[in-house]
Structures are given as C-alpha cells and as structure tokens.
Amino acid sequence: MNPHHLKLPVIIDLQPAPENPILRLPDWMKYLFILLYICTLFGMGLLLKEGYGFFKLYQLKVQALRTAEQATRDIAALNQKLMENRRTQNSYEQFKYRQRAIARPGPLLNWLPTLVGRAQRAHFISLQQANDKVNVRVTLEKAIADSVIQNPAPPADYQIVQSGEETPKYQELPTNQRPSPKNEYAAFAAQLKKP
Amino acid sequence: MKSNALRAQLAAVAAIVFLALVAVAPWVAGSHVLKPVSVKWNQIIRRKDGLLVEEAGLEAKIKEFQNMEEKRKANELFQKNIDQSGLDSMQGLINNGKYPIYSFRTLQLDSKETSFSFVTQYNTLGQLLTDLWNTFQFVELSSLVMKPSPNKPEEDVVATLTVRLPRAQNR
Numbered sequence: 044m045n046p047h048h049l050k051l052p053v054i055i056d057l058q059p060a061p062e063n064p065i066l067r068l069p070d071w072m073k074y075l076f077i078l079l080y081i082c083t084l085f086g087m088g089l090l091l092k093e094g095y096g097f098f099k100l101y102q103l104k105v106q107a108l109r110t111a112e113q114a115t116r117d118i119a120a121l122n123q124k125l126m127e128n129r130r131t132q133n134s135y136e137q138f139k140y141r142q143r144a145i146a147r148p149g150p151l152l153n154w155l156p157t158l159v160g161r162a163q164r165a166h167f168i169s170l171q172q173a174n175d176k177v178n179v180r181v182t183l184e185k186a187i188a189d190s191v192i193q194n195p196a197p198p199a200d201y202q203i204v205q206s207g208e209e210t211p212k213y214q215e216l217p218t219n220q221r222p223s224p225k226n227e228y229a230a231f232a233a234q235l236k237k238p
Numbered sequence: 239m240k241s242n243a244l245r246a247q248l249a250a251v252a253a254i255v256f257l258a259l260v261a262v263a264p265w266v267a268g269s270h271v272l273k274p275v276s277v278k279w280n281q282i283i284r285r286k287d288g289l290l291v292e293e294a295g296l297e298a299k300i301k302e303f304q305n306m307e308e309k310r311k312a313n314e315l316f317q318k319n320i321d322q323s324g325l326d327s328m329q330g331l332i333n334n335g336k337y338p339i340y341s342f343r344t345l346q347l348d349s350k351e352t353s354f355s356f357v358t359q360y361n362t363l364g365q366l367l368t369d370l371w372n373t374f375q376f377v378e379l380s381s382l383v384m385k386p387s388p389n390k391p392e393e394d395v396v397a398t399l400t401v402r403l404p405r406a407q408n409r
Binding site: 101104129134138152170 | 250254257258260261262263264265267268272275276279280282283285286289290292293296297299300303306309310312313316317364367368371375376377378379380381382383384385386388391
C-alpha cells in the first residue's frame with residue numbers, strides 16, 4: 044500500500060460545536076486583549092532588560108564582595124601599621140624632647156672661665172641645675188680693689204636672670220688657707236634660665 | 239444551556255484575569271523581586287567603595303610619617319642608652335683606669351640622685367665630663383661642685399658630681 048494513500052484518523056468531537064455561540068464577548072474586549080498582549084510584550088522586554096542589568100549588578104556585587112574582603116584585611120593591616128607608626132613617632136619625639144630637655148653641661152663649663160678675671164683665682168665652683176634653671180656660684184680670690192665680673196655675657200642657650208657679688212659661705216672657702224694681705228675672697232652668684 | 243453559558247462566562251473572566259496577571263507579572267517581578275535585591279547589592283557595592291576610600295585615607299596617613307625605619311632604630315638606640323645608663327656603668331666609665339683619678343667615691347643620695355666624688359686634674363675632669371655626657375645621653379646633671387684639692391690646690395680639683403639616672407627619672 045502506498046503510504047501517501049494512508050488517511051489520518053478522524054477525530055470526532057463528542058460535543059459538536061454549538062450552532063449558536065454560548066458566549067459572545069463584546070467587541071471592545073478585542074482591544075483589551077491586544078492591550079494585554081502589548082503590555083505582556085513590553086513587560087517581557089522590560090524584564091529582559093532588568094534581568095541583564097541584574098546580572099551585571101550580580102557580577103559587580105560578587106567582585107565587590109571579594110574587593111571588600113581584601114580591603115578589610117588591608118585596612119586592618121594598615122591600621123596596625125598606622126598605630127605602630129604613631130607609637131614610634133611618639134616615642135621618638137619623647138626621646139628627642141627628653142634629650143633636649145637634659146641640659147648639657149658643656150656650654151656652662153666653657154662659660155665658667157669667663158667669670159674669672161686674669162688676676163683672680165677660682166677656689167670653689169658650684170653648678171646646680173633644677174628644671175630649666177641653673178644656679179652658679181664661684182668663689183674667687185681677688186685683689187681688694189678688684190671686683191667680680193659685672194654683667195657677664197650668658198652662655199649659649201641661656202639667659203641670665205640675676206647675677207652679682209655675694210659673701211662667700213664658710214664651706215666655700217679653702218680650708219686652712221688665708222688670702223694674701225692685699226686679697227680677699229668674694230663669691231659671684233648667678234642664676235641662669237633656658238629661654 | 240444556561241449552565242454552559244455561565245461556565246463559559248466564568249472561563250472568559252478567568253482567562254482575562256490570567257492574561258492580565260501575565261501582563262503585569264514582569265513589572266511585579268521587577269519591582270518586588272529584583273528591586274529589593276538590587277538595593278541590597280548596591281549597598282554592598284557602596285560599602286566596598288567606602289572601604290576603598292578608607293583604605294586610601296589610611297595609606298595617605300601612613301605616608302605622612304617620614305623615615306620611620308630610621309626613627310625606629312633611633313628609638314632602639316635611645317632605649318638601649320637609657321637601659322645602659324645605670325649606676326654600675328657610670329662608675330665603670332669614671333673609674334675604669336682610663337682617667338687618672340683618685341679618691342673615688344659613690345654616694346647614693348636618694349632614690350633619684352647619685353653623687354660621685356673624685357680628685358683629678360682640671361683637664362682630665364673636662365675630658366671625663368665630655369665623655370660621660372656623650373656616652374650617657376639621658377643622664378641629667380643635678381649639680382657639679384669643684385674645689386681645689388687640699389693636697390695639691392694648684393693642680394688637682396675635688397669634683398663632686400650629682401646626677402639623676404634616667405631609670406630613676408622614670409619612676
């Protein structure tokens with residue numbers, strides 16, 4: 044038998060099409076369906092567009108999560124380094140301040156000989172430091188007519204608060220030693236201050 | 239017949255409602271599903287941006303600190319100098335035989351001040367004090383008293399040096 048002569052089975056509706064339509068929709072419903080169809084198409088298009096944007100956003104979010112994790116770790120390390128740097132800087136400044144605050148005796152020791160005149164002789168030299176003030180006392184043996192130095196120039200980094208001649212204290216005088224008849228003992232006292 | 243018409247009407251209404259739902263579904267999905275998630279993800283991205291700004295700020299702050307390695311080494315040296323500026327070290331430097339001194343005595347005045355007394359020549363005293371202050375940078379001179387030695391008043395001087403040790407200053 045030629046296959047082209049085969050017939051398809053006939054489907055017989057058990058319920059035949061009604062002769063009169065059961066439901067006749069109003070004509071304007073046609074426009075409603077068209078509107079809904081257009082709306083659906085636009086909606087699908089919009090959803091497609093939103094979906095693409097959503098996918099791009101997802102990629103950005105995944106990248107952001109990774110970057111944020113790395114940045115958090117970096118920030119923790121940088122914070123630690125910053126704290127360490129601050130600590131080092133503070134310690135360094137404290138050390139430098141302390142080093143500067145401690146008065147070096149060099150300028151004062153170099154200054155002391157300028158207080159003693161050529162014809163004078165120093166017996167007792169005392170130098171006392173407290174905070175930023177320095178008290179200097181020099182007991183001199185000098186000629187009676189001579190006087191201790193007046194208004195001496197201050198040493199480097201110091202200024203003279205007051206200075207002048209004073210009577211020497213007993214313990215500042217040389218033991219068992221008297222000055223020559225033309226000489227006497229005198230003390231020069233000065234108070235210096237760091238500006 | 240009436241029942242068929244009613245069913246047909248119900249089916250039509252259901253179809254219209256279904257089509258309407260299908261039509262608004264994309265907008266609903268966009269506004270109620272995608273939008274909240276997008277807001278959340280945008281927050282994550284903004285947080286990342288904030289973290290990057292914070293990181294850049296920290297890097298800029300760190301760059302403000304200059305020569306930190308040198309300062310760290312200097313701090314170590316300073317601390318080492320303070321640690322080594324003890325009574326024994328100072329006695330060792332003064333009385334190590336390098337400087338011709340005699341009658342050396344150490345007197346602990348109180349917990350803060352220590353006094354050294356010795357007899358030496360003027361020039362030696364100057365050299366010793368210079369070396370002392372170069373070696374112990376954090377030792378503070380409290381007082382220095384010099385008077386001629388009773389034995390050799392022309393040559394020697396009795397020096398009494400009172401210092402504050404750096405460890406004692408910290409207390």
